[in-house]
Each structure stands twice: as C-alpha cells, then as structure tokens.
Amino acid sequence: MTDGRHEPGRGGGVNSAGEGRVRLPRSERRAQLLRAAQDVFVSKGYHSTSMDDIAENAGVSKPVLYQHFTSKLELYLALLDGRAAELVGQVRDALQSTEDNKERVNRAMRAYFDFVDAQGEAFRLVFESDQRNDPEVSERVLKMEAECVQAMAETIMADTHVDKARAELLATGLLGNAEVSARKWIASGRAIPKDEAVQLMSTLAWRGISHFPRDDEA
Structure with a gap:
C-alpha cells in the first residue's frame, strides 16, 4: 500500500522539475522539444500556439521547456x-x-x-x-x-x-x-x-x- 505518491523507480514517477523520470542529454531534449513544437505550430499556427501547448505535447513541464527556449518566438526561430x-x-x-x-x-x-x-x-x-x-x-x-x-x-x-x-x-x-x-x-x-x-x-x-x-x- 502507498499513500498515492509515486515512489522512486516506479512507472509514472516525475522528478522535481516535473519532467519524466528519464533524463535526456540536453541535445536530445532540445530535439524532442523542437519536434513537439513543430507538430503544434503546424496544426494550430504560430499565434494560436502557447508554450503550455508545446510542453504538453512534449510531455514535459513548462519550466523544463523554458530551460531550453526562453520564448515561443525563440522556439519558432530555431x-x-x-x-x-x-x-x-x-x-x-x-x-x-x-x-x-x-x-x-x-x-x-x-x-x-x-x-x-x-x-x-x-x-x-x-x-x-x-x-x-x-x-x-x-x-x-x-x-x-x-x-x-x-x-x-x-x-x-x-x-x-x-x-x-x-x-x-x-x-x-x-x-x-x-x-x-x-x-x-x-x-x-x-x-x-x-x-x-x-x-x-x-x-x-x-x-x-x-x-x-x-x-x-x-
């Protein structure tokens, strides 16, 4: 029995940054975020896309996204x-x-x-x-x-x-x-x-x- 919190080593756990348990190298995380952003930009357009949309599609927290890209425009330009x-x-x-x-x-x-x-x-x-x-x-x-x-x-x-x-x-x-x-x-x-x-x-x-x-x- 547990108190409902995720325990280390169990599926679905998250780290303190809100990110999935698997920590990707920075270059791989950046590439993943770019792929996720492209999908959202293509489906919704630049102006209708938010950083929340991109973070959700990438499966990361918004703070993690901001560690790599300081703004939606920076992401788009990349x-x-x-x-x-x-x-x-x-x-x-x-x-x-x-x-x-x-x-x-x-x-x-x-x-x-x-x-x-x-x-x-x-x-x-x-x-x-x-x-x-x-x-x-x-x-x-x-x-x-x-x-x-x-x-x-x-x-x-x-x-x-x-x-x-x-x-x-x-x-x-x-x-x-x-x-x-x-x-x-x-x-x-x-x-x-x-x-x-x-x-x-x-x-x-x-x-x-x-x-x-x-x-x-x-």
Whole structure:
C-alpha cells in the first residue's frame, strides 16, 4: 500500500522539475522539444500556439521547456533555421552534383519537391507561416531565399555571359517556379506522381534557361 505518491523507480514517477523520470542529454531534449513544437505550430499556427501547448505535447513541464527556449518566438526561430538550412543545403547539393546544366535544373526542381514532400505540412513554417511579418522571421526567410538564389546565380554566371544582376533575376525566376509548383503539388494532394511533376516543371524551366548560351557556345 502507498499513500498515492509515486515512489522512486516506479512507472509514472516525475522528478522535481516535473519532467519524466528519464533524463535526456540536453541535445536530445532540445530535439524532442523542437519536434513537439513543430507538430503544434503546424496544426494550430504560430499565434494560436502557447508554450503550455508545446510542453504538453512534449510531455514535459513548462519550466523544463523554458530551460531550453526562453520564448515561443525563440522556439519558432530555431525550427525555421533548421528547415531553411535543409532547403539551402539541398539546392546547393543539387547544383554541385553534376556539370550537366539540364540535369542541374532538374535536380534543383526536385530539391523543392523533395523538401515539401519530406516535411509534410511543416513546409508551411518556411513558406506560409502566419508569423512571416515578424522582422526576425522575415529576415531568416529572406536570407534563405537569397542563399538559394545566390547558388543558382553563380551557376548561371559560370556558364553564360549574363552579369550578376541578370543571373540573380533568372535564378529568382527558376527557384520561384520550383517553390510555387512544389507547393501547388502538395496542395493538390500529390495528384500527379512526384517524378512526373518534377519532369514537367524542369522541362518548362529548361526550355527557358537553355536559350542563354554557355561561354563556349556564345
């Protein structure tokens, strides 16, 4: 018989911080909290989410949550930084993985489709957040977009006579096409197989950009 309190070593016990008995290393706890926060932000939106919601979803007390993140915005920015770094990395890898420009366009297009496909609804944190007007959020999104454009623009400049300003405009058009079409594909419920969707959009993009000559073809 007990007096109803949890005893050490028994299931359901909690420590003095209100946290589950299993103490995770700080990095693992942080990753767990980020996953929990992403789920809530995606389902409820930034403004309708509270730190209580996130703590409950993570299965920790609010003090434990505040040990890792001092505010809801800090949590959101950490998530955004992670997702943005993933997309920039995928675009750069796509462009550096081949010297065939037609294939580069195809792989850059696929990078966006793979990103929104893998993220599920979480891609909205990057492209469609209800927090986009916040200066810190906007700054990060613009930085992400600029890094993707810069990677594409460098590739365009390397293979054509186009100057930096024109290369950046062309890159913006190509990557904007990739983003919008990938988001449309997700919104349609993946009505077209991803490989076919990528091929359709990369063919459209290539028929435009391929008219700009390589240095050795000018």
